[in-house]
Amino acid sequence: MFSRHRTHSRDATHICDLHFTTGTEHWNLKRHYLPQVKLDSHTLITPVSFTTHLTQTFRNPTPDPLPQLRYTFPLYDGVAVNGYSIRYAGNALRGVVKQKDAARKTYQTAVARGETAGLLEALPAGVFGITLGNVPARSDVVVEITYCGELKHDAGIDGLRWTLPTAIAPRYGDYPGELLESDTVADGGISITVDVDMASSAIRKVQSPSHPIAVSLGAVSTATAADATAPFHASRASATLSLGTAELAADFTLQLLIDDISKPQALLETHPTLPHQRAIMATLVPKFTLQPAQLPEVVFLADQSGSMQGAKNAALISAMKVFLKSLPVGVRFNICAFGSAHRFLWPKSQAYDEPNLQTAMEFVETFAAAYGGTEILPPVKAAFENRLHAAMPLEVMLLTDGEIWGEQNLFEYINSQIHGPGKGEAVDARVFALGIGGDVSHSLVEGVARAGKGFAQFVTGGEGLEGKVVRMLRAAVCAHTWGYEMEVQYAGGSDEEEGFEVVEAVKGGFEMVDDAVAVDEAAPKQAEVSAKPAVKSFYDKDAKLDEKATDPSAADPYAHLPAIETPKILQAPSTLPPLFPFNRTTVYLLLGPESSQRDVESITLRARSADGPLELVIPVHKSALVDGVPTIHQLAARKAVQELEEGRGWLQAATEGEKYASDPRCDEIVEREAVRLGETFQVVGKWTSFVAVGELHGRDAVVVENAETDDEGPPPSDFFGQASVTPGASSGGLCGASCFMSPASVTPGACATPSGFMSPASVTPGALAASGLPVRSSTASTAVMHTLIALQTFSGAWPSTGALYAALAIADPGAVELAGCGGDNAKATALAIAYLETRVPGQRDVWEMVVTKGRLWLAGQMDAAVGEALEGVIREAAAYV
Known part of the structure; x- marks a missing residue:
């Protein structure tokens, strides 16, 4: 695994801003950044999710039109990008999600016609890339992006946490190139507004550990003048941050303390345009106490790379001491300091006793953040390979401030160990992750916890680590649970059915009613015809060498794949993760048109433990759309797509051990399903992109992609101004930046x-x-x-x-x-x-x-x-x- 030596954002050479590149060789490549003259961010936080609308105004101050501009920005793990539009010179282009190759071709066709167009693609490690083509001279370009996501649990205050990443305002520090000056003066700066509407739950506190904010209780910013005389709403609040410059030095974080934060909730949303399509979002913060049958082995992996120096390392040392002092008697434990190399305190975990505790405390005191770069996979492998005994649960606690190249390799390894390459081969282990500082990769920390069946936490600025590490430790020593199942209870039907409960059980991401996902090796079923097909001769004297058989992939790139029946109820995550006491968990159900159309009354969650069965019944309430957007559907689809991308989706879970698992086309089948979900519910993923163009004059775009692109989308280097961004060599066959x-x-x-x-x-x-x-x-x-x-x-x-x-x-x-x-x-x-x-x-x-x-x-x-x-x-x- 390659390591990435992280630097502070002031010294970063990869600044995320709208730019074009001139030059033809490495030595004379130069970036030219357009001024970002204004940034507006508006977020609405509801009891279960948030929706953020970013409006960024850039200016082309040059007297020439710009053929291609690029811009990359990270968004935090798991968000669903569900809106993309461009406004310029009185024109408005609205983005539509398409299969990634089709989206590129549509974009290329529009640009070749001289039209302004935009493409938004998902790149590795939670990064999104925007490409704009044919930007008019001396004009403002307004890029609007909408995304939604789940609210994170903040163990430090036992409340909710929402974060706006720094990269949405990337002009911080020195540019590795030229910042173009605008010849006109515009009202610049940053305006961030966060509205909170918690329905019937009172808001106790709104605070920001990262920035000074103004808070207004009782109403939201969008309230009208008539609302000024309305009664005070304890469930509503608004927080604002205003900066006079377009610089945001750190992630903007908001913490919320809400009444009934742990009350189980299940909301049902009816899709506004897809007939008979519904979705359920169930959120809960479990409260239960189970005694573990056997105390686990706990291994701490402490990041000691160079970027941990200073206050972050002092906080980590303090947190590690709290960890060590909080361990219960009877566990086995070990500590590993890692960077570009790693060192374990002992070859094997030792008993938690006084001499070993003292040795561990002395080892932690030696931490000096002097291990070079960040390589996480080797110490994680060592923790699994050196575990004491297969019968003893293993709990791995990862503390890091870093991000790495090839994080997917780390996820795949953890996934193979904990979920197992086959039935009965999984390790009884969990991995928890704590991200430290404002530069930490959320996709890395969340991805590790998701693959490891643990959970993730983050700390920034002056926040203390101790409360969060103790919460993680409590979860680690909690008894393991397994065998999670969900049932959907519907209202009774006709008179003859009165008194009978209608139930559909969901397990492993598909309905137990069918109990399997059918794989049809033939084409989709067609009506039988009595006439036999005409016999073709092996020798046709009129056949021509130049004649080509019809290629169905020209219209459908997945036409060669076997048909697969999609589930009536699709669960995401497909395999429910363990529930941890006092930690927020969210589960989605996509109820397709083939599922029962009766009203949903409740859902039931069941699991097993060494103490016996566990069960929770959650009433389901109908949820109204906000601005007509099916947020729950899009969050559910994004979660399902994310799991497919990571190898744990409903297809992989439903067909484990069946013929499909050994099908050499399984990767394409998974991709096709992810594209179906992305296009149906309009969310971006690895295999889908947003494309915003003008009218296509009544025909589909037909452009074969340029040789410089690949199946994984344009490589990040294309966006970071490497040698591939040269005239004629840019992604998609477009004119290079200097043309x-x-x-x-x-x-x-x-x-x-x-x-x-x-x-x-x-x-x-x-x-x-x-x-x-x-x-x-x-x-x-x-x-x-x-x-x-x-x-x-x-x-x-x-x-x-x-x-x-x-x-x-x-x-x-x-x-x-x-x-x-x-x-x-x-x-x-x-x-x-x-x-x-x-x-x-x-x-x-x-x-x-x-x-x-x-x-x-x-x-x-x-x-x-x-x-x-x-x-x-x-x-x-x-x-x-």
Whole structure:
């Protein structure tokens, strides 16, 4: 695992702000940041969730339109991005969630037509990337993003916690590039407003451990003048933060102390547009006491990387002493200090007695945050591999301020140990995580706890660690519970059914009524037909080599996959995590159109423990939509998608041990289900993106993605201004950052050429000669042909590289002018195709399929209305080869 040496945000070289890059090589790459002239953030916190609406205003102060701008920002783990729009020069573009490749193609098509467009994608480690194309000169661009999430439990005050990340206002410290100055003065700064509406629960306290705030009790900021005379509402409050500059030095955190915070709640939401679709969100803070059958082994993993120096390490040492002093007699324990290397106090955990406690206290006193970078996987592996006994529960407590590259490897390891690669192979263990400081990766800390069936906590600024570490320790020594099940109780039906309770049981993410998820290896079921299909001959004298069978993936990239029946009730998380006393837990149920349409009365949660069965019945209440947005549906869908991405979704849980688990297409089946959920409920994930464009003139966008992209989405380096951001080499085949073309210059007519177009099948030496194009000798070197074939990428494109131009013997690529190609990669592809077709026509059987892929890609880069211009572009390219 690679380590990331973290630095304070003042010295960070990767500042998250809207920028473009100029230069063609590493040594002369330069970032140019647009001024963020205004930021407004409004959040509504309800008893079970929050919704945040960010409005960021950027300005293009240059006299030129900007062909491509990029911006990355992190959002905290588990949030559902459910709204994205762009406003500029009186125009408004609303984002729509599509499968990631389809979203990119739609974006590329709009940009190629000269339209302003935007793309919002999920990148690794909880980072989101925005790409804007064709930003008009001297104009403001307003980017609006809406996201919702669960409220976190704050063990320090036994209340709720909400955080707005610093990165939404990234202009803090020195820019690694040029900050463009605006030629006009605008009202800048930051305005953050948080409204709290807790329905019937009174608000006891609203405070911020990170910033000074103004708090108003009894009403929300959106109250009208008529509300001023309304009675005081103890369940409502508003908190505001105003800064005169667009700098936010630390995450903005709000803590809420609410009456009845632990009261179980279950809310049912009816989807406003999907018929017969409902969702339930159940939230509770359990209160129970169980005696563990056997005290566990507790292993503390303490981050001692260089970024822990100073106050953070002093707080960690203090917390570790509280940990050690709070351990109950009878446990076994060990301590590991880690960074780029790690060191355990003992090879194996020792009994908790006075001599060992003293040794441990002395070891903690030596902590000096001098272990270099941050590598978490090795000490976690060592903790599992060196555990004392399989019959003794293992509790791992991770304390860190860091973030790491390859965090997915860490999640997968913990997941394989605790959830097991197969039935009966799981380790009886849990992993808890405490994130320290404002720079900690929430996706890392939350991901570790989720994979480890524990829970996560965070501390920032002047908050004390002690209360939270003690709460974690209490959970760690609590008895393990298992066998979680949920039931949905409906109201009675018709008269003949009076007196009978209607129940649907949910287990493992799918209904026990069906008790399985059917996998149909055939295509979706169709009505049987009596007529037999016509017999085709193995030898058809009229068959042509150039004819291609219809490719269903052109319209549906998942058409080749087996059909899978989705559950009537989809539970997220699919396998319920352990409930810990006094720690907030949330569970979702998506009740599809095939589930019972009766009114839902309650849900019942059951589990088992060494002390016997556990049960809780939670009444279900109907929830009204806020601004018409189905928040519960979107949170449920995001949770289900997140689990699919992490290998613990309902598909993996429902089909464990069945044929599906060994299906070589299982990764694609999982991706298809995540796309279905993302598109249906409009949430962004690993395999879906938001795209905001203008009207597509009544047709679907058809653009094959550029060779520089991959199946995992544009790599983070593309957004961080690395060498891949160069003219012609940017994601999606768009013009590079230094290519300042006017949007007006990219028009459908720009690709038009005179008549004489030829289909791919008609490109023969004779046809080329008749058209006036030069016909090269068929004895031309085949070595060049093989070089070109080797250079072609998976998508069918040829990248614009020195190797390609060297093979084509083109000394000055800049002198090659092809009308309307749309970028250097498109130009390179046209040149390669022209070379193969004109210089080595006798080797057609070798290059034919390669050229067909290239032609399809190149046609996709050009507007659908002028697709016939493809032959004219290739004809122009032939003059250069």
